Amino acid sequence: xxxxxxxxxxxxxxxxxxxxxxxxxxxxxxxxxxxxxxxxxxxxxxxxxxxxxxxxxxxxxxxxxxxxxxxxxxxxxxxxxxxxxxxxxxxxxxxxxxxxxxxxxxxxxxxxxxxxxxxxxxxxxxxxxxxxxxxxxxxxxxxxxxxxxxxxxxxxxxxxxxxxxxxxxxxxxxxxxxxxxxxxxxxxxxxxxxxxxxxxxxxxxxxxxxxxxxxxxxxxxxxxxxxxxxxxxxxxxxxxxxxxxxxxxxxxxxxxxxxxxxxxxxxxxxxxxxxxxxxxxxxxxxxxxxxxxxxxxxxxxxxxxxxxxxxxxxxxxxxxxxxxxxxxxxxxxxxxxxxxxxxxxxxxxxxxxxxxxxxxxxxxxxxxxxxxxxxxxxxxxxxxxxxxxxxxxxxxxxxxxxxxxxxxxxxxxxxxxxxxxxxxxxxxxxxxxxxxxxxxxxxxxxxxxxxxxxxxxxxx
Amino acid sequence: xxxxxxxxxxxxxxxxxxxxxxxxxxxxxxxxxxxxxxxxxxxxxxxxxxxxxxxxxxxxxxxxxxxxxxxxxxxxxxxxxxxxxxxxxxxxxxxxxxxxxxxxxxxxxxxxxxxxxxxxxxxxxxxxxxxxxxxxxxxxxxxxxxxxxxxxxxxxxxxxxxxxxxxxxxxxxxxxxxxxxxxxxxxxxxxxxxxxxxxxxxxxxxxxxxxxxxxxxxxxxxxxxxxxxxxxxxxxxxxxxxxxxxxxxxxxxxxxxxxxxxxxxxxxxxxxxxxxxxxxxxxxxxxxxxxxxxxxxxxxxxxxxxxxxxxxxxxxxxxxxxxxxxxxxxxxx
Numbered sequence: 001x002x003x004x005x006x007x008x009x010x011x012x013x014x015x016x017x018x019x020x021x022x023x024x025x026x027x028x029x030x031x032x033x034x035x036x037x038x039x040x041x042x043x044x045x046x047x048x049x050x051x052x053x054x055x056x057x058x059x060x061x062x063x064x065x066x067x068x069x070x071x072x073x074x075x076x077x078x079x080x081x082x083x084x085x086x087x088x089x090x091x092x093x094x095x096x097x098x099x100x101x102x103x104x105x106x107x108x109x110x111x112x113x114x115x116x117x118x119x120x121x122x123x124x125x126x127x128x129x130x131x132x133x134x135x136x137x138x139x140x141x142x143x144x145x146x147x148x149x150x151x152x153x154x155x156x157x158x159x160x161x162x163x164x165x166x167x168x169x170x171x172x173x174x175x176x177x178x179x180x181x182x183x184x185x186x187x188x189x190x191x192x193x194x195x196x197x198x199x200x201x202x203x204x205x206x207x208x209x210x211x212x213x214x215x216x217x218x219x220x221x222x223x224x225x226x227x228x229x230x231x232x233x234x235x236x237x238x239x240x241x242x243x244x245x246x247x248x249x250x251x252x253x254x255x256x257x258x259x260x261x262x263x264x265x266x267x268x269x270x271x272x273x274x275x276x277x278x279x280x281x282x283x284x285x286x287x288x289x290x291x292x293x294x295x296x297x298x299x300x301x302x303x304x305x306x307x308x309x310x311x312x313x314x315x316x317x318x319x320x321x322x323x324x325x326x327x328x329x330x331x332x333x334x335x336x337x338x339x340x341x342x343x344x345x346x347x348x349x350x351x352x353x354x355x356x357x358x359x360x361x362x363x364x365x366x367x368x369x370x371x372x373x374x375x376x377x378x379x380x381x382x383x384x385x386x387x388x389x390x391x392x393x394x395x396x397x398x399x400x401x402x403x404x405x406x407x408x409x410x411x412x413x414x415x416x417x418x419x420x421x422x423x424x425x426x427x428x429x430x431x432x433x434x435x436x437x438x439x440x441x442x443x444x445x446x447x448x449x450x451x452x453x454x455x456x457x458x459x460x
Numbered sequence: 461x462x463x464x465x466x467x468x469x470x471x472x473x474x475x476x477x478x479x480x481x482x483x484x485x486x487x488x489x490x491x492x493x494x495x496x497x498x499x500x501x502x503x504x505x506x507x508x509x510x511x512x513x514x515x516x517x518x519x520x521x522x523x524x525x526x527x528x529x530x531x532x533x534x535x536x537x538x539x540x541x542x543x544x545x546x547x548x549x550x551x552x553x554x555x556x557x558x559x560x561x562x563x564x565x566x567x568x569x570x571x572x573x574x575x576x577x578x579x580x581x582x583x584x585x586x587x588x589x590x591x592x593x594x595x596x597x598x599x600x601x602x603x604x605x606x607x608x609x610x611x612x613x614x615x616x617x618x619x620x621x622x623x624x625x626x627x628x629x630x631x632x633x634x635x636x637x638x639x640x641x642x643x644x645x646x647x648x649x650x651x652x653x654x655x656x657x658x659x660x661x662x663x664x665x666x667x668x669x670x671x672x673x674x675x676x677x678x679x680x681x682x683x684x685x686x687x688x689x690x691x692x693x694x695x696x697x698x699x700x701x702x703x704x705x706x707x708x709x710x711x712x713x714x715x716x717x718x719x720x721x722x723x724x725x726x727x728x729x730x731x732x733x734x735x736x737x738x739x740x741x742x743x744x745x746x747x748x749x750x751x752x753x754x755x756x757x758x759x760x761x762x763x764x765x766x767x768x769x770x771x772x773x774x775x776x777x778x779x780x781x782x783x784x785x786x787x788x789x790x791x792x793x
Contacts, residue, residue, distance in 0.1 A: 062563045068516055069559035073552045075526050079541025080548050086541075087604055090534030091752045095760040098531040101524045102763055106771040109520045110778050113513030121781050167755045397542045397606070404610045408549045415553045419560055426567045 006396045008405035009081040012412060016073050018371060019416050023067035025370045028142055028187070029194025030060050031135040033221075034115075038131040042124055048213050053131075055214075055435035056198075059427060061116050064108075066423045070416070081405070085385055085395035092158055092165050092173055093148045100144035108137035139187065146186055150179035152386050153377065154247045160389070177247050181240040182377075188233045189373065192333065193366025195222040195229070200363020201431050203356035214435050216350050219359070223340040230337045234330060238293070244380075245294055245302075248387060250313060251380035253305045256290055257320045260304040265290035269324075273316040278306060314382040318375065326372035329365045336362050466761060467751045470532040471740070473764065477528050479729055481521035483632070483722055488515045490633015492558055492581020493626060494652055495574065503645045504574065510640040510786040512562055517775055519555065531760055535604060535750040536740045542606040543599045547590040547613050554584030582626065589625030593618025596732070597674055598742045617674055624663030628725065631656035635718040638709075640786050653717055654709055661702055664728065668695075671735070677743055678735045691734060698727045 034056050041049035075097065078086045111133040119127055157172025158165045167173055202218035205211045245252045252258075257273040257280050258265060266285035273280050291300040305313055336358060343352045385392040488511045498504045511518075530537045541548060558580030565573035594613040601607055634656055637649035672679035681687060701723045708716035738746045751757065 062567075065516070065560055065563045068519070069556040072519065072523055072555060075523060075530065076541065076548050076552060078530065079526070079537050080545050083538040083542050083606070086530060087534055087538035090530050090537065091756040094527070094531030094534055094752060095756050098524075098527045098760050099763055101520070101527050102767045102771065105520045105523060106517070106775065109517035110771070110774045112516060113778050114781055117513045118781050166753050167759065170759055397545075399542050399606050399608065399610060400545065401610065404545060408545070411549060411553060415556060419556055422564060423560065426564060429567070 003402055003406075005400040005402050005405050006393045008402055008409055009396050009400070010392065012081065012405060012409045013077055015409070015416065016070065016077065016412055018374075019420055020067065020070040020074065021370060021374060022367055023063050023070065024138070024142065025190050025193045025367060026197060027060060027063050027067055028138040028190040029192075030056060030063070031131075031138045032191070033194060033198065034060060035128075035131040035135040036221075038128045042128045048217055051435045052214055052217065057116060059430055062423060062426055062430070064112065066419065068109075070419075073412075080408075081397055081400065082385075082395050083397040085390070088164050088390060088395070089152075089386060092151060092167055095167075096144055096148050096151070096174070100141055104137045104141035104144065107140065108134055111137070142187055142190070143183060146183050147174050147176075147179055150182045151176050153182075153381055154178040155386055155389060165386070178240075178243055181236070181243045185233070185236045185240045185373075188229055188236055189366065189370050192226065192229050192233060193370060195225045196333070196359075196366045197363050198222045199226070199359045200361075201434070203359035203363075204432065205434050206350050207353060207356045207360070211434050212350060219349050223337065223344070226333070226337050227340070230330075230333050234334065237327075237330065241294070244377075248380070249303045250305065250308050251319065251377075252294065253303055253307070254314045254316045254319045254380055255323045255376060256294075256302070257316055258290070258302060258304045259306055261301065261307055262304065263291060263299045263301045264288045265294070265300075265302045267293060268320075271320070273320055275313075275316055312383065314380050319380040322372040322375040322379070326369050326376060329369040329372070332362065333365055333369075466754070466757050467748050469761070470528075470751070470757055471747050473768075474525065474528045474532060475729075475733065477521055477525040479726075481518070481525050482729070483725060484518035484521060485515070486629045486725065487511070487632045487636040488518055489558070489581045489585050490629040490631065491636065492577050492633075493585060493630045494633050494637075494649075495578045495581070497652070499644060499648050503648070506641060506645055506786050507637060508562065508565075508577075510637065513782045514779065515559070515562065517778065519559070522555075532752055532757055533740055533747065533750040534752050535745060538604065539601055539606045539741050539745065540595070540599060542610075543608055544591045544594050544613055545610050547587040547594065551584045551587035551591070554580045554582070554587060556580070558584060581629075585625050585629050586622040589622030590618045592625065592732075593621035595742060596621070596671060596735075599744075601741060601744050617670060620663070620670065621667060624660075624667060627656055627659035627663050628728075631660050632718070632721045632725065635721040639715050639718045642785050650709055650712070650717075653721075654706070657702065657705055657709070660724065664698070664724075668731070675735075675743065681735060694727060694731055694734070698724065701727065 034053055037049045037053035037056065040046070041053060111130040114122060114127065114130040115134055118130065122130070151173055154177045155165075156176045157167065157169040157174075159168045160166075198218050199222035202211075202215040202222065206215040206219070241252070256265070257268055257271050259278050259280070264287070266283075266287045267289035268280070268283055268285040270282065270284040271280035272282050288298055291302060292298060294300065294302050305316065339355055339358060343349055343355045346352070348355075381387055383391055383393070385395045491507050491511055495504060495507065498507060526537075529540075557576040561573040561577035561580065565577065590613050593615070597612075597615060597617060599606065599608065600612075631653060634649045634653035638646055638653060641649065672682055682691060701720050705717055705720035705724070708720060736742045738748070740747045740750045
């Protein structure tokens with residue numbers, strides 16, 4: 001692969017999306033969690049919910065701000081680097097993205113100010129309503145952007161005239177075959193990601209014997225949700241995989257590194273795919289299980305990569321490994337959930353130190369799974385930008401030279417390292433400070449007010 | 461083709477989105493431009509507090525303008541953005557640093573993030589001015605593809621509009637502060653507004669004189685009879701707005717300077733529109749040639765007609781919740 005404008009633009013898009021997606025992966029679930037906390041406080045009046053909501057709101061403000069600024073970059077990438085894609089597909093994706101703006105961005109922005117700064121300025125029910133609106137906005141946003149993404153994976157409802165796509169049936173465009181699966185799979189992944197972070201933060205403080213009431217409340221809420229969502233997600237993932245097999249069989253062939261069309265296909269646990277030799281090295285697999293998972297039949301026949309011309313195949317190694325990372329994290333999450341049932345039965349939630357340590361270690365797993373899953377589905381779509389219809393290399397802006405994209409890529413890399421480095425540092429500091437009922441101050445006055453949790457955080 | 465031509469309607473929605481962005485983020489960015497020159501740290505906190513609850517909503521208009529262009533006039537989107545590849549890059553990076561500074565400066569290393577806030581605002585503003593200048597210069601097109609190079613924006617004219625926009629945003633930023641603050645900070649903002657008024661006048665004059673010589677089409681349009689007579693109100697009203705701005709600043713009025721400054725932006729915007737209509741990509745692609753299909757425009761119009769009034773309502777409500785003067789020490793966080 002040469003360092004041309006296409007490859008560099010793809011690298012740039014990967015970089016700006018990969019870092020951006022970390023934030024919605026966290027804030028979509030967090031917005032809903034805050035709405036639930038506000039609702040519980042509004043109905044029960046218990047102070048612990050208010051303390052937790054105030055704490056997570058501060059975290060939300062920073063993450064959401066980073067999400068907004070890194071999100072603004074995205075639509076402009078379509079124009080600057082992928083202008084041919086924009087010209088060809090805008091009649092379809094343009095209105096869909098505009099609906100994201102109209103239904104989500106304004107809703108989030110309009111009510112976020114009231115949610116963050118308006119507690120003293122509006123009645124409590126209105127503040128709760130603002131929390132619900134922000135949460136709804138994040139879900140609407142997820143809905144529309146996944147419509148666009150899914151349409152690029154499994155395009156339906158359009159007609160092609162002179163190489164451009166025109167809408168024929170909007171319902172068919174929106175509810176294209178992969179959309180319902182992708183949407184529920186992604187939203188569930190986002191909720192799990194948030195729940196794991198909440199559990200990890202609770203565990204961190206409980207292990208240090210701080211915030212016992214808050215920590216126990218958070219753990220119970222997180223594992224109540226995870227108990228439902230993690231097993232559900234495994235089922236949803238299976239269904240999504242079957243949907244992919246039906247509509248994008250070559251992607252499944254790459255995910256499984258399956259070169260030959262065969263029945264009784266093994267499930268490979270490890271292999272080094274060699275694309276030039278069209279075979280794998282060092283295969284370790286479980287016989288027949290691949291066919292059972294993909295076709296729910298021992299003798300089910302699965303198409304192999306050799307069914308497609310080399311020019312129409314995606315890269316194999318990347319989806320093969322990223323898929324295994326995603327499934328691996330899923331197995332780890334399920335194990336953690338099973339442990340939580342055991343601890344819950346023993347009524348030792350706040351004291352089982354080994355379990356708390358596990359929760360802490362598991363807190364970033366959701367992010368790993370989201371990135372791995374996204375890489376699997378996007379790299380598996382290659383070499384197409386609109387699956388089967390437009391090749392990625394034909395989508396790039398013709399006036400761009402490799403030098404232009406090298407410069408912009410370097411600028412984005414440096415800027416994002418600074419922004420996300422600082423943001424990550426601030427977020428960790430806030431999370432480690434915990435739900436203290438005082439603003440996070442900076443500078444010398446902090447030493448003068450020795451709030452215990454804060455000084456504990458500083459002492460790390 | 462539909463029986464009803466909705467292209468002009470979309471041109472209106474697009475024009476409104478871009479104008480809303482310029483006005484609303486204009487005063488946010490203006491505050492960033494003025495930021496390091498404020499009398500003291502307490503004033504800086506107050507300046508920040510005056511826009512903290514609304515800047516995010518203001519920036520949403522930028523996304524909306526970009527996406528409205530993509531959805532309603534995709535050919536223009538696909539041709540204009542490659543022409544301003546680097547200005548867009550500078551703008552996005554500038555906006556990123558300015559945006560995170562709102563949150564980050566409360567956490568640690570306040571001085572660094574204050575710099576990020578200021579320089580992010582300055583870079584984003586100059587970049588937007590470069591986009592404007594490149595646009596007015598004209599964008600070469602071949603078929604459906606941008607035909608120029610990645611550095612066509614690097615001209616003296618675009619640089620002039622880039623620096624000029626600093627004066628423009630600085631002016632509405634200062635007028636916003638006159639409206640939203642009181643005491644010494646307000647006095648300071650009033651002085652700055654006065655200085656920037658003269659700066660803006662100089663730049664509007666320079667750009668107005670230079671523009672017709674950059675593009676003969678614009679020269680022909682401005683100075684042909686009877687256009688000269690029909691267009692005469694634009695400079696006359698502009699001059700009247702300048703007079704009102706200076707008088708209201710001298711009379712220590714709170715709201716009038718802000719309105720006058722907005723009026724000046726409105727007149728410049730109108731002048732731009734008069735010069736290029738019916739082109740959306742100057743000077744070769746019309747709104748109609750760049751428009752997406754009737755089915756796309758209609759599908760989006762249904763939702764826009766229904767949602768836009770609701771958006772305006774709750775955005776207005778959010779401004780109303782945070783109405784009145786920003787007091788010292790009464791912040792957030």
